Amino acid sequence: MTATQAVLDVLDVSKSFGAVAAVQGVSFPLYAGEVHALVGENGAGKSTIVKMLAGVHRPDTGQLVVTGAPVDFAGPGDAKAAGIAVIYQEPTLFPDLSVAENIAMGNQPLTRLRQIDRKAMHAAAAKLFQRLGVQLDPTRPARGLSIADQQIVEIAKALSSEARILVMDEPTAALSGVEVERLFAVVRSLREEGAAILFISHRFEEITRLCQRVTIMRDGKHVCTDLVADLTVDDMIRRMVGRDLSALFPKQDVPAGDVVLEVEGLSREGVFKDVSFSVRAGEIVALAGLVGAGRSEVMQAVFGVDPYDSGSVRFLGRRLKAGSPRAAMAAGMALVPEDRRQQGLVMELSIERNVTLPRSRKLARLGLLLGTAERDEAYTWTRKLQTKLGRLTDPVGTLSGGNQQKVVLAKWLSTAPKLLIVDEPTRGIDVGTKAEVHRLMSQLAADGMAVVMVSSELPEVLGMADRVVVLREGHVAAELTRAEATEESVMYAAMGQQVAAS
Amino acid sequence: MTTMTVKAPAIGSFFKARELGIVLALVALVGYTAIGNPRFLSGQSIRDILLNTAILAVMAAGQAVVVITRNIDLSVGSVLGLSAFAVATMMSANPDLPMIVALLAGLAVGAVCGLLNGVLVRYGRVPALVVTLGTLYIYRGLAYSWAGGSQVNADELPRHFLSFANDSLLGIPWLVLIAIVVVGGVSLMMRNYRVGRELYAMGSSPPAAELAGIKVARNLLGAFLLSGALAGLAGVLFAARFGTVDAAAGTGYELNVVAAVVVGGVAVFGGSGSVWGAGLGALLLTVIGSALAVLDINQFWQQAIVGALIVLAIGADRLVAVRLARSLRKRDSHV
Numbered sequence: 001m002t003a004t005q006a007v008l009d010v011l012d013v014s015k016s017f018g019a020v021a022a023v024q025g026v027s028f029p030l031y032a033g034e035v036h037a038l039v040g041e042n043g044a045g046k047s048t049i050v051k052m053l054a055g056v057h058r059p060d061t062g063q064l065v066v067t068g069a070p071v072d073f074a075g076p077g078d079a080k081a082a083g084i085a086v087i088y089q090e091p092t093l094f095p096d097l098s099v100a101e102n103i104a105m106g107n108q109p110l111t112r113l114r115q116i117d118r119k120a121m122h123a124a125a126a127k128l129f130q131r132l133g134v135q136l137d138p139t140r141p142a143r144g145l146s147i148a149d150q151q152i153v154e155i156a157k158a159l160s161s162e163a164r165i166l167v168m169d170e171p172t173a174a175l176s177g178v179e180v181e182r183l184f185a186v187v188r189s190l191r192e193e194g195a196a197i198l199f200i201s202h203r204f205e206e207i208t209r210l211c212q213r214v215t216i217m218r219d220g221k222h223v224c225t226d227l228v229a230d231l232t233v234d235d236m237i238r239r240m241v242g243r244d245l246s247a248l249f250p251k252q253d254v255p256a257g258d259v260v261l262e263v264e265g266l267s268r269e270g271v272f273k274d275v276s277f278s279v280r281a282g283e284i285v286a287l288a289g290l291v292g293a294g295r296s297e298v299m300q301a302v303f304g305v306d307p308y309d310s311g312s313v314r315f316l317g318r319r320l321k322a323g324s325p326r327a328a329m330a331a332g333m334a335l336v337p338e339d340r341r342q343q344g345l346v347m348e349l350s351i352e353r354n355v356t357l358p359r360s361r362k363l364a365r366l367g368l369l370l371g372t373a374e375r376d377e378a379y380t381w382t383r384k385l386q387t388k389l390g391r392l393t394d395p396v397g398t399l400s401g402g403n404q405q406k407v408v409l410a411k412w413l414s415t416a417p418k419l420l421i422v423d424e425p426t427r428g429i430d431v432g433t434k435a436e437v438h439r440l441m442s443q444l445a446a447d448g449m450a451v452v453m454v455s456s457e458l459p460e461v462l463g464m465a466d467r468v469v470v471l472r473e474g475h476v477a478a479e480l481t482r483a484e485a486t487e488e489s490v491m492y493a494a495m496g497q498q499v500a501a502s
Numbered sequence: 503m504t505t506m507t508v509k510a511p512a513i514g515s516f517f518k519a520r521e522l523g524i525v526l527a528l529v530a531l532v533g534y535t536a537i538g539n540p541r542f543l544s545g546q547s548i549r550d551i552l553l554n555t556a557i558l559a560v561m562a563a564g565q566a567v568v569v570i571t572r573n574i575d576l577s578v579g580s581v582l583g584l585s586a587f588a589v590a591t592m593m594s595a596n597p598d599l600p601m602i603v604a605l606l607a608g609l610a611v612g613a614v615c616g617l618l619n620g621v622l623v624r625y626g627r628v629p630a631l632v633v634t635l636g637t638l639y640i641y642r643g644l645a646y647s648w649a650g651g652s653q654v655n656a657d658e659l660p661r662h663f664l665s666f667a668n669d670s671l672l673g674i675p676w677l678v679l680i681a682i683v684v685v686g687g688v689s690l691m692m693r694n695y696r697v698g699r700e701l702y703a704m705g706s707s708p709p710a711a712e713l714a715g716i717k718v719a720r721n722l723l724g725a726f727l728l729s730g731a732l733a734g735l736a737g738v739l740f741a742a743r744f745g746t747v748d749a750a751a752g753t754g755y756e757l758n759v760v761a762a763v764v765v766g767g768v769a770v771f772g773g774s775g776s777v778w779g780a781g782l783g784a785l786l787l788t789v790i791g792s793a794l795a796v797l798d799i800n801q802f803w804q805q806a807i808v809g810a811l812i813v814l815a816i817g818a819d820r821l822v823a824v825r826l827a828r829s830l831r832k833r834d835s836h837v
Contacts, residue, residue: 054713077715092710094703096773105703105714108696115694 005068007032007196008053008084008165013062015048022048025062026222028215030165030196035187037207037228038200040217041240041458041491046200049217050169053198054086055079066165080106085158086167091150095143100125102142103157128156132186148179155186166190167198172206173292184210202290202495204233216240234488241458241487251442251464257281259317260419260450263302266311271297272474275311279419284441284451286465288458289494293471295454296338299421302452303335304328316418329358334412336405338423338454344408347397351389352378354396355410381410385440402433409440420444423454438464458487470494521767524782528789535793542796549675551785551792553667553743556681559784560736561755562762563688564616564729566780569763570692571725572705572772573630577619578733578759580641582752585611585737587645590654590747597660604663608738609731615641616730620723638756642749649749656745667743677739684732685781692777701725705772762787765811786811 006029015023023045030036040046051057052064055073063070066082073079079086093102100122101108109120125138134152136145142153151171158166168187172180187210191197199211207214208228216223216239223239261279266272272294279285287295301308304325313320321327325335337343345354355378378392385406389399396407405425412420425441426434441464445451455461461468468485470478470493478493535542561578568575585608593604615637622633656664669676692698700721704711711718741747766783768775787808794804 055715056713075715076713077717080715086713088713092707092713094706094710094773096706096769097699097702101699101703105699106696106716108699110696116696116699 006030006065007067009063009065010049010053011063011065013049013052013059013064015052015057015060022220023052023059024220026215026217026220027062028222028225030198031213032164032194032196033191034213035191035197035199035211037211037214038198038217039202039207039214039236039240041456044217044240045220046217047169048220050086050088050167050198050200053079053084053165053167055084080161080163083162083164084167085154085161085163085165087151087154087158087169087171089170089173091147091154093142093145093150093153095141097142098139099136099142099145099153100138102153103128103138103160105157107161124160125156128159131159132156134182146179148175148183151175151183152186155190159190163195165196165198167200169200170202171199172201172203180206204236204495207236208233237488237491241491251284251438251466252446254282254446254448256283256466257448260315261302261452262312262314263298264312264314266298266301266308266313268297268301268306268308271306272301272471275471275474275476277469277476277479279450279452281418281448281450282445283466284445284453284464286461286468287452287454287471288456288461288468288490289471289477291456293494294474295471296423298471299335299423299452299454302328303333303421305335329415332416332418334415334417334420336408336412336420336422336425338427340404340408344411345396345404348395350393351382351387351396351399351407352392354407355381355414358411358415377414378410381414382407385410385413386436400433402437405433405437409437413444417449419450419452421452421454424456425453426455426457426460434460458490461485461490462487472496521776521779521782524766524779524786528782528786531786531789531793535796539796542793547792547796551788552678553675554792555785555788556675556677557736557739557743558755558758558762558788559681559781560684560732560739561729561759562766562780562784563685563777564732565759565763566766566768566775566777567688567692567701567725568630568729569760569768569770570705570772570775571701571722572708573623573722573725574634574760574770575616575619575630575726575729575733576634576756576760577615577637577641578729578736579752579755579757580638580645581612581615581730581733582737582740582755583749584615584641584645585734586741586747586751587649587654587737587749589738590659590741593660593663593741594654594658599660601662601666604738604742605735608734608736610734612734612737613727613731615734616727617723619730620726623726624719624722642753645749645751651749653746653748654741659741659745663742664745667739677743680735680739681781684735685778688728689777689781697721697724702773706774758787759784761808761812764815765808767815770816 008030010026010028012025012027013023014021014025026045026049028036038046038049048057052059055076055078058073064073065071071082073082094105103125104121109117109124111117122138129136129138132152132155136149136152142150145153171183175183187197187199201207211228213225214228214231214236215225216236218240257280259278260281263278264276266275275298277285287299289295297306300306302313304321304323304327307323313322315331315333320331346357352374356374375392382389382392387403387406387410389403396404399407422441426437438460441451441453453464462485465485466482468480468490469476470480470490472494477496480489480493532542541547561582565575565578588611589604589608592607593599619634619637622628622637623630626633666676671679692701700711700716703714703716704718704721737752740751762783763780764770764783765786766775766780768780790807791804794801
């Protein structure tokens with residue numbers, strides 16, 4: 001096996017975006033006739049690898065080698081020419097063009113006058129569909145195809161360009177059981193025809209069923225590349241998450257008080273369904289799950305930013321008006337959004353203005369905002385949160401990420417909320433500030449505030465939360481107490497596996 | 503296999519039905535008007551309508567290409583003015599130049615203007631609406647500062663230049679012939695050539711076009727260059743037809759052109775519609791104008807009817823988009 005030359009070698013590639021190292025020194029080979037799984041947690045760097053192979057990103061260091069020859073892709077066109085076809089999680093078809101045109105785009109058969117030979121194009125598409133064993137009309141527009149059919153069209157596209165390397169980024173994420181079976185049948189037949197396939201999935205049963213080799217990534221780094229047969233699912237999960245649970249996350253034990261928030265049977269068509277949970281005063285409840293599981297969407301619906309179709313949100317025993325952030329704020333809720341640059345702060349405004357923005361009405365005298373009231377308020381809160389800043393009048397955009405996050409927190413804490421919703425509170429923040437944010441959240445809970453935390457970082461979830469609500473594909477997959485929640489049990493629930501007795 | 507609620511084939515045939523709809527509307531309008539006033543179908547009347555359509559149709563062909571890529575070119579009226587004034591000045595100074603030089607000069611002036619639009623849109627990363635709104639004023643300003651209040655009168659222009667608007671080849675006026683060649687040629691390019699399909703693809707899904715390795719920058723510059731060049735050509739036709747040219751020539755034309763394109767079934771969201779549909783749109787708008795004049799209906803109604811047609815056309819596009827968005831949300835669900 002090792003004697004055969006790899007069709008594609010990823011050699012020690014690294015890629016950074018600003019200060020964030022997305023991929024560091026990752027290497028793995030792809031062999032012809034093999035399906036190679038690439039697994040890792042959210043943010044492990046899988047998508048960055050995919051984009052390098054697709055020619056969207058260039059590796060900062062390291063090299064891609066296609067059948068022994070080093071390649072350098074200036075754009076997606078080059079990757080295509082090198083025989084690499086990428087099937088993205090979200091299919092990238094042209095909805096207005098016919099299925100056959102989508103497949104042939106870029107290498108349409110031409111007549112002698114260099115016009116497109118539609119008859120030949122349709123015949124070629126029909127032949128590809130026959131080979132893939134599906135029934136699709138080549139002349140119909142791509143608009144309106146199901147995700148599964150769109151993926152079949154993407155595969156046909158790859159076949160028509162005679163790609164030898166097929167990269168599939170979570171192709172099964174949005175497919176039903178039957179559709180997955182059909183896709184697998186197609187992938188197996190491609191494998192038998194000698195294609196090298198890189199298959200990204202969060203579902204371990206798919207990996208064990210379909211793949212021969214697996215590469216595991218964690219935090220942008222390469223963990224291992226092994227034959228699937230040599231690993232158990234437990235091994236894989238352990239290697240994916242295996243890192244030290246540092247003592248950075250001190251949540252004080254607080255006796256839980258009265259129920260503050262009660263969410264019952266909350267549903268929004270196509271986004272989440274039948275989500276129920278409750279939060280008590282003094283409690284931190286974490287919403288965990290994979291990206292796209294609907295965590296942020298649920299909390300945005302609770303806060304009233306997004307609508308919901310059915311279910312109810314009760315706050316302090318009273319039903320909360322749906323779709324009204326204003327009502328939620330008046331009742332005593334605060335939401336610290338995921339994207340602080342876009343949704344949490346007005347970057348050009350001064351720190352003090354940002355802090356007092358939600359309270360500007362209350363601070364105003366006769367409708368005018370006078371400097372002193374604003375400044376005093378801002379001073380108190382930034383001091384409390386130990387924000388490192390030059391002057392309160394500096395624009396908020398000049399602060400570091402961690403301190404910006406503190407300003408967002410200060411802004412909402414100054415409204416004295418009874419429930420604080422934080423979405424990815426420590427994303428893009430250095431370790432030191434992270435610990436401060438955690439200490440602060442713990443302090444708030446100890447003071448009797450109810451906290452809901454949406455987080456993709458398992459150590460944070462495990463360290464901070466009194467209870468963990470795990471969402472998977474819009475459903476509550478599990479609700480775990482602090483004692484029950486371990487890296488394994490949360491990951492199992494998030495990925496739809498049974499909790500294994502270990 | 504598909505669990506979609508939207509019937510995609512119905513949408514497809516809907517767009518094809520759009521051009522058919524315009525033809526039917528034309529037939530009905532012409533028939534009704536001719537019954538009311540038979541002179542509407544006289545040779546001279548038809549000739550006038552076709553001559554008036556020609557300039558609009560040439561510009562609509564270029565605009566359609568730009569709109570199909572999910573952009574817009576609002577500067578075409580000013581480009582027409584600039585080109586008309588430039589060519590008229592050139593011809594009055596050098597009366598011996600043949601017509602073909604005038605046509606090429608107009609194309610060149612327009613091409614430069616169009617290329618600048620394209621560069622600003624692509625490399626400045628500014629939406630086309632904003633860029634071309636800006637260049638609308640810039641090109642018009644250039645024309646004004648050049649003309650400085652003067653105008654080129656018909657008696658300063660060489661006779662062969664002026665007669666070009668009335669001369670015919672095999673009974674078809676040159677203007678109409680040029681419009682047919684332009685609309686036909688651009689239609690063919692968009693329908694049957696790779697570059698045309700790539701332009702459709704770019705408008706249909708810009709991110710997918712980048713990922714598919716389409717040369718997006720080159721194609722986009724090409725689209726704007728074409729639209730500009732055709733507006734420049736229209737400027738020459740305008741100067742030949744009307745004889746008297748000042749810096750204000752073609753003011754407000756961009757709205758007629760966009761109206762013709764939208765009424766002709768080119769979706770403002772890009773990716774669908776046809777160039778010959780846009781040509782038909784130009785014809786329909788011109789016929790409406792003439793018919794209302796012939797039927798002695800208040801000019802106000804012409805504007806109102808054109809407006810209603812645009813709202814109808816955009817409303818239809820919007821309906822499709824909303825239904826699509828809803829179906830996408832359902833389809834993306836794994837719930």
